[in-house]
Amino acid sequence: MNVFGIGLPEMVLIMVVALLVFGPKKLPEIGKSMGKAIRSFQDASKEFESEFKREADQLEKPAPQTMEATLEPSEKPSLSPAEEQLEEPAIATNTTEKDG
Structure with missing residues (x-):
């Protein structure tokens, strides 16, 4: 019998010391509380x-x-008016003023 690395002779010695320290009346109560713990x-x-x-x-x-979601190919996606304005190429005007 080997419990927590303690053999039978060591267990007997511990029980005898506990009996001498706590007495025969307290020993069962201590054992019960240790068992519960x-x-x-x-x-x-x-x-x-x-x-x-x-x-x-x-x-x-x-x-x-x-x-997975996939888009079916179409000829040209329909755009809203605001998106159509973004698609049109912007005309760049170069206006510089020369001071005379």
Whole structure:
């Protein structure tokens, strides 16, 4: 029996010292509270592990495929009047004034 790297002889020695320090009346209460603490720690670690696995599974799921949009070719797209003005070539006028 090897718990936390402690063998049977070491466990017996620890129990004898605890019995001498705390007495026979307090020892069962201490053992009970330690058992509850260990159980709550185990429950918390299991909950953390399950949450971690659930998040990892969600990351591994393939992303939904995206839809591709394509335009059908047409002769000439219809433009709004404002866009038509932008399409017409601008006439550049060079007006410079010469001072006399």
